[in-house]
Amino acid sequence: MKNQSVISKPPDKLILPRQLRQQIVEHCRQMAPLEACGLLSGKPDRVKTVHRMTNTDSSREHYTIDPREQFELFKNLRGTEDLVLAIYHSHPHSEAYPSEEDKKLAFYPTVVYLIVSLEKQQPEFRGFIIDQEKTVREIPIKFLNTD
Numbered sequence: 001m002k003n004q005s006v007i008s009k010p011p012d013k014l015i016l017p018r019q020l021r022q023q024i025v026e027h028c029r030q031m032a033p034l035e036a037c038g039l040l041s042g043k044p045d046r047v048k049t050v051h052r053m054t055n056t057d058s059s060r061e062h063y064t065i066d067p068r069e070q071f072e073l074f075k076n077l078r079g080t081e082d083l084v085l086a087i088y089h090s091h092p093h094s095e096a097y098p099s100e101e102d103k104k105l106a107f108y109p110t111v112v113y114l115i116v117s118l119e120k121q122q123p124e125f126r127g128f129i130i131d132q133e134k135t136v137r138e139i140p141i142k143f144l145n146t147d
């Protein structure tokens with residue numbers, strides 16, 4: 001899938017400033033027990049902005065990003081230097097690992113699929129590249145302190 005607004009090569013890590021990490025955690029906790037989802041944009045491989053999206057499935061076990069919201073974001077990113085780097089969603093009751101459904105519905109082989117597990121008291125963040133053969137490769141998430 002070719003899309004100018006999406007990172008063109010899978011990054012080998014994702015840098016996430018701590019305040020953005022916190023925004024994601026808040027979104028995921030607000031939506032629980034339903035799954036939350038959203039997109040992260042910035043310049044490879046550092047996240048600059050969190051974009052909350054509507055999970056049109058309203059489900060505890062899967063998500064679909066509202067296609068109109070996603071289209072709108074892609075449109076807004078065009079003409080800027082920022083790209084979609086990652087797609088995040090929460091697992092309110094399970095580990096931070098892609099489900100079979102997540103793999104099946106991973107259509108962007110270059111973006112990071114960031115999964116936030118709320119299963120334990122401390123939210124767990126893990127990032128994965130899922131290629132066209134649905135092979136899952138974990139990449140590190142580096143949290144960055146910003147003042």
Ligand SMILES: [Zn+2]
Pocket residue numbers: 061062089090091097098099102115
């Ligand atoms: Zn999932």
